[in-house]
Amino acid sequence: MALTLSIIIMLLVGVFAGVLGALLGLGGGMIVTPILVIGFNIPIHYAIGASIVAVIATSSGASIAYLKDDMLNLRVAMLLEIFTTIGALIGAICAGFFAPIWLNFLFGVLLVYQSYRMWRKLHTHNQAELVAHNDPLANKLQLNATYYDKALNQNIDYRVENIPGGAVVMLWAGLASGLLGIGSGMFKVFAMDGVMKMPLKPASATSNLMMGVTAAASALVYFFNGTIRADIAVPIALGIVLGATIGARIMPHVPAKRLRQLFIPVVGIAGLQLLLKAFNITLY
Helix, strand or coil: CHHHHHHHHHHHHHHHHHHHHHHHCCCCHHHHHHHHHHHHCCCHHHHHHHHHHHHHHHHHHHHHHHHHCCCCCHHHHHHHHHHHHHHHHHHHHHHHHCCHHHHHHHHHHHHHHHHHHHHHHHHCCCHHHHCCCCCHHHHHHCCCEEEEECCCCEEEEECCCCHHHHHHHHHHHHHHHHHHCCCCHHHHHHHHHHHCCCCHHHHHHHHHHHHHHHHHHHHHHHHHCCCCCHHHHHHHHHHHHHHHHHHHHHHHHCCHHHHHHHHHHHHHHHHHHHHHHHCCCCCC
16 A cells, blocks of 8 residues: 555656646756655665656657647757767766866856846846847757747747857756756756747757757666666656646746746756755755
């Protein structure tokens, strides 16, 4: 009976993480890992292994729905994934040469800054600041696109800018994954929404797709290390696929302002968690 209840709870945790992950372009690991460690007393390395599977499940469940809704920007995803992969490789190679304290501090500050930037966007009255300028490089690479916003019942044409700046943030996102073993969905959204001025909805959708590509490679390492336990990962993954599908169906109907209001505390809390780790203060 206890085992059945545990599986049901894990399924529900997966559904919740999948919905939130699909809405915000996150992997769900920042939800899954603390719950498994605190609520189920599962060793952290097994929780991280399950969170890697959670990222793949979120990406799979959400990306299919976003692809049908034409919300994904595949050209942006494929371009930026190159830099994320390079950063992840560099991070994996250099993991033993950098003090985690400084890395946690730097990445934590970056996330807190992203949360502040999003808060400013909510309160700015100058809409021109939110729209990307005409960028010759983006035009040449055909990165500008259109998506249908179901909340507004209209097609939204958008441009992207500052491709080099977005590429640099993607390198950092890869470094964060390789050096710290954390999901980099928030950094991906930061690169597209904060730096390249891509609207939040297609940025979140595109982030979901990119995370699955990155996590699939990492999952092989965790699998061969024996840190992916089927009794933990399977129920969570099943719940996440369902939750991500639901979240991807909900997201096009949610106003961009409400989505940003939900994103701000999530990013801010994640940044504060990294800062606490930098000062050797752990919450779980």
